Amino acid sequence: DAKTTQPNSMESNEEEPVHLPCNHSTISGTDYIHWYRQLPSQGPEYVIHGLTSNVNNRMASLAIAEDRKSSTLILHRATLRDAAVYYCILRDVGGSNYKLTFGKGTLLTVNP
Amino acid sequence: SAVISQKPSRDICQRGTSLTIQCQVDSQVTMMFWYRQQPGQSLTLIATANQGSEATYESGFVIDKFPISRPNLTFSTLTVSNMSPEDSSIYLCSVERGRQNTEAFFGQGTRLTVV
Numbered sequence: 605d606a607k608t609t610q611p612n613s614m615e616s617n618e619e620e621p622v623h624l625p626c627n628h629s630t631i632s633g634t635d636y637i638h639w640y641r642q643l644p645s646q647g648p649e650y651v652i653h654g655l656t657s658n659v660n661n662r663m664a665s666l667a668i669a670e671d672r673k674s675s676t677l678i679l680h681r682a683t684l685r686d687a688a689v690y691y692c693i694l695r696d697v698g699g700s701n702y703k704l705t706f707g708k709g710t711l712l713t714v715n716p
Numbered sequence: 717s718a719v720i721s722q723k724p725s726r727d728i729c730q731r732g733t734s735l736t737i738q739c740q741v742d743s744q745v746t747m748m749f750w751y752r753q754q755p756g757q758s759l760t761l762i763a764t765a766n767q768g769s770e771a772t773y774e775s776g777f778v779i780d781k782f783p784i785s786r787p788n789l790t791f792s793t794l795t796v797s798n799m800s801p802e803d804s805s806i807y808l809c810s811v812e813r814g815r816q817n818t819e820a821f822f823g824q825g826t827r828l829t830v831v
Binding site: 640646647648649650653689691703704705706707708709 | 720749751758759760761764808810819820821822823824825
């Protein structure tokens with residue numbers, strides 16, 4: 605299974621941008637990059653996903669390196685509510701790796 | 717989106733007993749999954765709940781310990797059998813509408829403590 609590497613923790617200040625990195629050097633051509641986050645005492649929630657091009661939605665932006673071996677989740681203006689564990693997951697929905705496999709993720713702390 | 721109701725939200729159980737957790741979705745979904753999250757850890761997939769057939773278990777999980785039912789496209793149950801303190805975890809239900817790169821939705825989880 606393709607694996608991802610994320611920092612264990614990061615810290616940010618409220619209303620500042622946050623860049624959460626993810627390395628996935630063994631990514632295959634059909635792996636999509638998914639991001640989920642888990643707020644305290646809640647189940648995970650979907651954030652964003654992409655294949656090759658950068659993606660934007662109401663929650664965040666996803667910047668994907670040209671060689672696809674790394675990506676960055678961007679929260680444009682962090683709020684206290686964004687404090688959560690962020691998971692970067694590779695997913696090949698057309699193959700055997702379609703299941704969501706959660707790593708340890710990055711614990712984001714947002715300071716007021 | 718999909719709204720998932722998991723019951724119970726928490727329970728404290730005696731060792732050796734069994735607990736059945738229910739997962740109800742507000743609309744039909746193709747895929748349903750059960751996860752375990754041990755204290756301070758990430759999520760681990762237990763099994764895929766298949767409608768009308770036996771669940772597909774991940775390595776390290778067996779049907780005798782975690783029997784799963786899925787009678788229709790909106791409902792599933794996970795039973796934690798013959799519980800021990802090591803089974804104390806949060807159990808989460810997850811659903812997806814299809815396999816075509818869809819978004820997964822998660823329930824709030826069931827916090828189980830075995831004493």
